[in-house]
Amino acid sequence: MPPSMENLTNGDGEVNMHEEMRRAFALLSGKWKLEIMWLLNQRMYRFGELRKAIPGITQHMLTAQLREMEADGLVSRTVFAEVPPRVEYEMTQKARGLGPTMQALTAWWSEHGQSVPVKPSARGRKTVAPRSSHIHRT
Template sequence: MENQTNDDGQINMHEEMRRAFSLLSGKWKLEIMWMLNQRIYRFGELRKAINGITQHMLTAQLRELESDGLISRTVFAEVPPRVEYEMTAKARALGPTMEALAQWWNEYGKSVPVRPASRGRKANKTQASEGPI
């Protein structure tokens, strides 16, 4: 993509797209966003549903997504405390992009070589067999 800056200092689309990509760049952000695009999740549910992510990394990625305004965090005053995460309206606007990616994967995913999972910690067998709550 070439820089698209006018001499009068207007928008540089290359830089703007870099900013957009940075919102979703991170080891786990796209996977988190995919999950939250499906429904609202509690922290523990996300942790179990995303194989290999550590509690520390999930917390860090959720905080970044929240500070960027892509997800919202709701804390319920209960014992024990319940915390839920959901996509904001701004992030929901990415829905067509996610649908296009899913459609692309359905068409071309089988032609992509399978790589061994090398991300995060190896899940133990009990974690791997448990699905999302």
């Protein structure tokens, strides 16, 4: 039986595994980070492709999430000196180490996903139709 988290967190000079795992969870927490990582695990994406692939995400939020993931060393960003500029995002080698975790999640979902109730998506901003003008034509 593996040791419990508590057994790994006590003692002088020992690594506090509970705190370390909280740091690990924080890397992937956020409304969109796991979905972004899932997509980038498949292939390299351009910014516009990522935005189209994630329904409901705003440009601002995608930019913020990608910047955080780049700062954490999970995503690399390549800017090409072209007009218009082209920017590509891909997982770093460090992030590729999460591949087995994603494979395990895929296997779990294949087995149990049908038993999970479908929830309506409330992500991102909803598009609001512009109000019609009150100008009367004569």
